Amino acid sequence: AQSVTQLDSHVSVSEGTPVLLRCNYSSSYSPSLFWYVQHPNKGLQLLLKYTSAATLVKGINGFEAEFKKSETSFHLTKPSAHMSDAAEYFCASSMNRDDKIIFGKGTRLHILP
Amino acid sequence: GAGVSQSPSNKVTEKGKDVELRCDPISGHTALYWYRQSLGQGLEFLIYFQGNSAPDKSGLPSDRFSAERTGGSVSTLTIQRTQQEDSAVYLCASSLGDINQPQHFGDGTRLSIL
Numbered sequence: 207a208q209s210v211t212q213l214d215s216h217v218s219v220s221e222g223t224p225v226l227l228r229c230n231y232s233s234s235y236s237p238s239l240f241w242y243v244q245h246p247n248k249g250l251q252l253l254l255k256y257t258s259a260a261t262l263v264k265g266i267n268g269f270e271a272e273f274k275k276s277e278t279s280f281h282l283t284k285p286s287a288h289m290s291d292a293a294e295y296f297c298a299s300s301m302n303r304d305d306k307i308i309f310g311k312g313t314r315l316h317i318l319p
Numbered sequence: 320g321a322g323v324s325q326s327p328s329n330k331v332t333e334k335g336k337d338v339e340l341r342c343d344p345i346s347g348h349t350a351l352y353w354y355r356q357s358l359g360q361g362l363e364f365l366i367y368f369q370g371n372s373a374p375d376k377s378g379l380p381s382d383r384f385s386a387e388r389t390g391g392s393v394s395t396l397t398i399q400r401t402q403q404e405d406s407a408v409y410l411c412a413s414s415l416g417d418i419n420q421p422q423h424f425g426d427g428t429r430l431s432i433l
Binding site for chain 2: 238240242247248249250251252255257296300306307308309310311312
């Protein structure tokens, strides 16, 4: 069965330090993978997506993610956190055409001054 | 350009009442999705439309939930005889159609059942 696991429900980093949000997927097929961000009282906004082209994907706001098939991972990183990055982040995966997209349970990112 | 619009933004109603939530997708987006987001939970898939048809209704929690889409555009999610456990944020998203396309989300309807 298709699943997406976000390993941390909360992550806290200091402003200016690197961010790592972890995501693992399970699939028998090559997936499409996404990271979305949700700010309070807002809908989700796409940060980046992987669709079997380059394994290192660059997104908006300085975020990037690397697809590692051997580890079934798609971790989200940013070299230097900013206060405005404080939000909830969702990893998502789709496996087949006409199938639904599966979201992880989310990771809340806290930025410490 | 206009994004996905959901109305109302907030809805408070008494247990047992029916509610109707509306979603206006981005013009030209053939796929439309409904999700439920409860406090501390991820997104729970409810239903998706491709045009006016719903190939996958498997996520609807009970027969009190129904959804329709007309003209390949606006969609309504109806919850009959609401229960307190229906309290959540209901999010709508639209996309160009292929499941591999990114989804564009509205800001949601926050539903509170008293």
